[in-house]
Amino acid sequence: MDLFPVWLSLRVSVLATALTLLVGVPAAWVLARKRFPGRDLLEGVVVLPLVLPPTVLGYYLLVLIGSQGPIGRALGAFGIELAFTWRAAVLAAAVGSIALLVKATQAGFETVDRRLEQAARTLGRSEWSIFWSVTLPLAWRSLLAGTVLAFCRAFGDFGITLMVAGSIPGKTQTLPLAIYDRVQAFQMGEANALALIAIAITLLLLLGLSRLARLRY
Amino acid sequence: MSKDxxxxxxxxxxxxxWAVHEVSLEVREGEFVCFLGPSGCGKTTLLRMVAGFETPSAGRILHDGRVINDLIPQKRNFGFVFQSYALFPNMTVFDNVAFGLRARRIARARIAPRVDELLDLVGLRHYRERYPAQLSGGEQQRIALARALATNPSVLLLDEPLSALDAKIRVYLRSEIKRLQRELGITMIYVTHDQEEALSLADRIVVMERGRVQQMGSAAEIYRRPRSSFVADFVGTSNFLDCRRDRAEGLVAFGDRLLRVAQPLPADGEQVSLAIRPEAVELLETPSELGGREPRNVLEGEVETVTLLGAVVRLAVLVGRELMLVDLTQREFDRRPARPGDRVALYLPPEGFMVYPGGRG
Known part of the structure; x- marks a missing residue:
């Protein structure tokens, strides 16, 4: 049996989660702590991927990163191709899952007593240092939960990935796409095996999460 | 130059x-100032502006001769103590107190002795390795004090620091804060709605109402010469009598009675509000026992309740339709006991009145 889709899916979702963390944690902090014009709009945009049909997201993403799209053309100038590569799959998985990370982390930041941060300010600590020593340690559980959910969502993405990366065997065919492919070809045994692997991986992650969440700080 | x-x-x-309206005042270096007022009077907002948590909409805040309106809290070097303690729950007592020291790039070897020194100062060195959740409220607030003092702030700001604590602990910590202030000579601004706290702690009290300063002065000045009926009512207890000016000099009409008042009456207005402290009212043995007192200022009434308040006994006496509070020392009360239902004569000394224009609110 070809295990390539499993490895690809793991790689894609790890990278997608890293990307999500990089963008999502600052976004969550801004949404939890700052008041500015356009804040509600930003919050709406963040949640949108959660409620829009994946094909709609995939379509617009493709418009952006396709060889004629603004991002696609800019990257093309450097010889980097995005659409219908495994990198597009990473982007697709990240877009699909970022809302879960942002919402969970934002809720976590919001439960951190503002007075703790104010106290830290009067004690002379920089905002950066306050974030790492006070805010994040007190919100880490929500951040962890958001990260695991985002990972699982990225791992299971189907629609967006299909739209922007296609389902090229040995190249962009992730685990969910591979399962669909096997079913279409009546290879039920393989479909079954891949599905069980998918379940095992996500279950393992969720169990690990609940174990970690029992730690204090 | 002093750091006023x-x-x-x-x-x-x-x-x-308008939470705060055109407040002007000066806090001298080493002074203990209380902002006193009911909730919503703007005292906490004012303190938060001094701390740098809020920016004034208008006016200037100066420290050490510099305008600090837009200076971030990190650069002010003012300590802040919250009502809710605001200790970092994820850190031990030691790490909480060391928190500000670590921001200052102080050599690691000098941090531990400094933390121990502060823990000794608040008497909690043995709790070094505990977490805040393992301490009582009073202990947590002492750690919060140590944490705020660790970096040698030039001003310590305290926002209702004792309001969440039990009465006994409150009184104890009050004297602790006063002791720390004296020992360290640090400037303190202390916000409270508790007049007893303000009277016992402050060198100077700033009484606030609806965003404005009503009166500023020492505890004795505020208590003895409240400048408005609000202050007379809010600081300590006062009996209020709504009176009308009489044609005769120094007399006011209270119902169908005339009372003599030693203080000059306000220049204009028909209505006059008199206030008198419960301890200024005397209880006479008999209405006829005057002994040189002003005969007009004797009022008769019926005792409604007798309440033991510790050192004093408070009688509530119904005079006409007004309830008058009378405070007696235990000794006075033993000499002249009173029970609910007793008819008594009260003497309101002319010099015991505080006089305010107009009726009350």
Missing amino acids: LILDRVSKHFGSL
Whole structure:
């Protein structure tokens, strides 16, 4: 049996989660702590991927990163191709899952007593240092939960990935796409095996999460 | 040059609400000042502006001769103590107290002795390795004090620091804070709605109401010469009598009675409000026992309740339709006991009145 889709899916979702963390944690902090014009709009945009049909997201993403799209053309100038590569799959998985990370982390930041941060300010600590020593340690559980959910969502993405990366065997065919492919070809045994692997991986992650969440700080 | 803190016509509004309105005052280096007032009077907003958590909408805040309106809290070097303690729950007592020291790039070897010194100062060195959740409220607030003092702030700001604590602990910590202030000679601004706290702690009290300063002065000045009926009512207890000016000099009409008042009456207005402290009212043995007192100022009434308040006994006496409070020392009360239902004669000395124009609110 070809295990390539499993490895690809793991790689894609790890990278997608890293990307999500990089963008999502600052976004969550801004949404939890700052008041500015356009804040509600930003919050709406963040949640949108959660409620829009994946094909709609995939379509617009493709418009952006396709060889004629603004991002696609800019990257093309450097010889980097995005659409219908495994990198597009990473982007697709990240877009699909970022809302879960942002919402969970934002809720976590919001439960951190503002007075703790104010106290830290009067004690002379920089905002950066306050974030790492006070805010994040007190919100880490929500951040962890958001990260695991985002990972699982990225791992299971189907629609967006299909739209922007296609389902090229040995190249962009992730685990969910591979399962669909096997079913279409009546290879039920393989479909079954891949599905069980998918379940095992996500279950393992969720169990690990609940174990970690029992730690204090 | 001394490091005075000066507020110059400082105002703050939230939308259309003026939380603080043109407050001007000076806090001298080493002084203990209390902002006193009911909730919503703007005292906490004022303190938060001094701390740098809020920016004034108008006016200037100066420290050490510099305008600090836009200075971030990190750069002010003012300590802050919250009502809710605001200790970092994820850190031990030691790490909490060391928190500010670590921001200052102080050599690691010098941090531990400094933390121990502060823990000794508040008497909690043995709790070094505990977490805040393992301490009582009073202990947590002592750690919060140590944490705020660790970095040698030039001003310590305290926002209702004792309001969440039990009465006994409150009184104990009050004296602890006073002791720390004296020992360290640090400038303190202390916000409270508890007049007893303000009277016992402050070198100077700033009484606030609806965003404005009503009166500023020592505890004795505020208590003895409240400048408005609000202050007379809020600081300590006062009996109020709504009176009318009489044609005769020094007399006012209270119902169908005339009372003599030693203080000059306000220049204009028909209505006069008299206030008198419960301890200024005397209980006479008999209405005829005057002994040189002003005969007009004797009022008769019926005792409604007798309440033991510790050192004093408070009688509530119904005079006409007004309830008058009378405070007696235990000794006075033993000499002249009173029970609910007793008819008594009260003497209101002419010099015991505080006089305010107009009726009350």
